[in-house]
Amino acid sequence: MEYVTLSNGLKMPVLGYGVYQVTKDECERCVLDALETGYRSIDTAQSYFNEEEVGSAIKKSGIPREDIFLTTKVWVEHYGYENTKTSVMESMRKLQTDYIDLMLLHQPFSDYYGAWRALEELYKEGKIKAIGVSNFYPDRLVDIASFAEICPMVNQVETHIFNQQIEAKKWMDKYNVQIEAWAPFGEGRKGTFDNEVIADIAQKYNKTTAQVMLRWNIQRGVVVLPKSTHKERMAENLNVFDFTLSDEDMAAITALDKNTSSFFSHYDPGMVEWFAKMVEERKTKHDSSKEKKNW
Numbered sequence: 443m444e445y446v447t448l449s450n451g452l453k454m455p456v457l458g459y460g461v462y463q464v465t466k467d468e469c470e471r472c473v474l475d476a477l478e479t480g481y482r483s484i485d486t487a488q489s490y491f492n493e494e495e496v497g498s499a500i501k502k503s504g505i506p507r508e509d510i511f512l513t514t515k516v517w518v519e520h521y522g523y524e525n526t527k528t529s530v531m532e533s534m535r536k537l538q539t540d541y542i543d544l545m546l547l548h549q550p551f552s553d554y555y556g557a558w559r560a561l562e563e564l565y566k567e568g569k570i571k572a573i574g575v576s577n578f579y580p581d582r583l584v585d586i587a588s589f590a591e592i593c594p595m596v597n598q599v600e601t602h603i604f605n606q607q608i609e610a611k612k613w614m615d616k617y618n619v620q621i622e623a624w625a626p627f628g629e630g631r632k633g634t635f636d637n638e639v640i641a642d643i644a645q646k647y648n649k650t651t652a653q654v655m656l657r658w659n660i661q662r663g664v665v666v667l668p669k670s671t672h673k674e675r676m677a678e679n680l681n682v683f684d685f686t687l688s689d690e691d692m693a694a695i696t697a698l699d700k701n702t703s704s705f706f707s708h709y710d711p712g713m714v715e716w717f718a719k720m721v722e723e724r725k726t727k728h729d730s731s732k733e734k735k736n737w
């Protein structure tokens with residue numbers, strides 16, 4: 443495994459296993475498979491509803507806690523100073539751990555400043571080893587980097603061959619914020635796995651298109667979080683440290699950038715309304731049935 447060093451000196455694996463859209467039923471088995479395959483970084487979130495399964499897989503694996511880099515994220519519903527503090531404690535309980543390696547604010551909406559102050563305090567107390575944000579486009583990132591006491595150490599954003607975040611990465615580099623790629627395959631949208639340029643490069647190195655997409659991001663300094671529920675694909679996605687893409691091949695992949703999300707834009711006011719509605723619906727659900735409260 444290779445590592446990056448965050449602005450506070452913490453070492454973080456350049457490749458981790460993501461559990462978004464891994465169901466509660468499958469999550470424990472998947473994380474156990476990933477750990478057995480050799481992954482030592484796991485990325486979950488309060489809003490994935492599988493922190494408990496991640497926690498029990500880590501326990502069952504027998505791997506010492508300090509050998510695993512564990513990331514989770516505060517969901518918007520829990521923003522604000524007090525709520526965030528409570529929710530981080532709840533995440534730790536579910537994850538069966540007394541510290542979190544990296545805690546991110548999941549989205550740049552609602553009272554993220556209050557939430558950030560809570561993370562700053564928990565960081566100073568040593569309960570969180572590094573703090574960061576996710577889905578912060580350059581304007582919001584520069585805002586929080588400029589006005590908060592502690593600058594985020596990581597920004598996790600959609601980053602793959604069709605949305606390379608070239609400009610956004612320049613801003614992150616300027617503020618010493620580590621870029622981390624969510625959906626490093628773009629979830630396969632727009633034919634990432636079958637792209638001809640990637641397929642030609644893959645053939646040259648005797649690798650798969652998935653491996654080339656991961657290697658390209660790692661070589662440009664981006665931490666990647668591939669997700670697969672299949673153990674053989676987990677192994678395939680981890681096997682990217684025995685080859686190096688040439689400058690020419692790196693440039694050919696850069697040329698594929700469409701500089702557009704394959705999902706949605708966080709600048710779209712309609713999407714902000716969609717997030718607000720989701721937060722409201724989840725709140726109502728939790729209020730009506732305490733035992734069903736599953737964040």
Ligand SMILES: NC(=O)c1ccc[n+]([C@@H]2O[C@H](COP(=O)([O-])OP(=O)(O)OC[C@H]3O[C@@H](n4cnc5c(N)ncnc54)[C@H](OP(=O)(O)O)[C@@H]3O)[C@@H](O)[C@H]2O)c1
Pocket residue numbers: 459460461462463485486548576577598599623624625626627628629630635652667668669670671672675678679
């Ligand atoms: N911060 C955020 O807002 C945010 C948003 C989205 C994701 N994330 C994080 O980023 C992680 C990865 O993103 P993602 O899960 O959305 O997408 P992704 O990793 O780009 O793509 C996952 C898809 O690719 C398939 N796949 C994986 N490896 C493959 C291979 N070697 N060959 C062919 N197909 C393969 C998977 O199928 P199978 O599972 O069937 O193998 C799945 O359908 C998430 O799990 C989560 O931790 C964060």
